[in-house]
Amino acid sequence: MNKVLVILIPFVMMGVLFIGGFGIYNGLVSTQEEAKTAWALVENQYQRRADVIPNLIEAFKGHTQQEKGVLDELTRLRNKWGEARQSGDISKSLPAAQGLDRGLAKLIAVGERYPELKSNQNFMKLQDQLGGIENRINVERRRYNQAVQNYNKKIHTYPGSFFAGPFGLEKMPLFEAETESKKLP
Numbered sequence: 001m002n003k004v005l006v007i008l009i010p011f012v013m014m015g016v017l018f019i020g021g022f023g024i025y026n027g028l029v030s031t032q033e034e035a036k037t038a039w040a041l042v043e044n045q046y047q048r049r050a051d052v053i054p055n056l057i058e059a060f061k062g063h064t065q066q067e068k069g070v071l072d073e074l075t076r077l078r079n080k081w082g083e084a085r086q087s088g089d090i091s092k093s094l095p096a097a098q099g100l101d102r103g104l105a106k107l108i109a110v111g112e113r114y115p116e117l118k119s120n121q122n123f124m125k126l127q128d129q130l131g132g133i134e135n136r137i138n139v140e141r142r143r144y145n146q147a148v149q150n151y152n153k154k155i156h157t158y159p160g161s162f163f164a165g166p167f168g169l170e171k172m173p174l175f176e177a178e179t180e181s182k183k184l185p
Contacts, residue, residue, distance in 0.1 A: 025163050031151040035172050038144035039090050042175070045137040046081065046097055052130055053078050053104070059123040060111060067110050070103075077103040091173055104130070141175045148172045 057071050077099045084096035108127065152171050155164035163169070 021163065024159050025167060028151075028154055028160050028163060028167075028169055031147075031154050032169060032172070035144070035147040035151045036090075038140070038147040039093075042097075042137065042140040042144050043085055043093065045133060045140050046085070046100070049104075049130065049133045049137065050078050050081065050100070052126060052133065056107070056123070056126045056130065059120060059126055060107065070106055070110050074100075074103040074107055094173055094175055097175075145174050148174050 053074065057074065060067070060071060077096070081093070081096040081100045084092040087093075108130075111123065111127070154160040155169050155171065
């Protein structure tokens with residue numbers, strides 16, 4: 001009986017470790033998928049905003065021909081974001097999204113200089129709609145960063161770090177404010 005136990009105990013221990021490893025790996029993959037899903041929700045809000053931009057540009061065009069450079073730049077940034085989104089690479093989408101943020105901020109700042117534009121109901125409605133979308137984007141960015149932080153923490157702490165490297169689970173990027181936005185005006 002003792003010989004059977006001596007042989008059986010190491011196999012049972014290896015089985016428990018093997019099954020535990022599956023649990024840890026599955027937990028890591030699940031957390032990574034939650035972070036990817038959170039990014040998809042950010043992208044959904046960016047898409048909503050991207051869909052409003054052409055209408056905003058059209059309302060803007062009729063009143064301010066001399067600001068064509070701002071409109072062209074915003075169109076270019078919107079296209080760049082669309083290409084980055086199509087690539088599916090979060091590390092490309094983050095800078096493109098930040099560029100789109102800057103472009104829209106410029107457009108709104110220029111729009112503030114034109115009283116006739118501020119009195120245009122269509123422009124004001126689009127600007128209000130854009131404000132609501134921006135709030136949703138901020139909420140989804142925060143949720144994304146929380147999910148990424150949770151995932152990154154799991155792959156950098158034991159026992160997750162033991163499994164992350166061999167299975168190619170890498171750190172995901174956080175959405176961070178640009179250095180320009182940290183400066184006081």
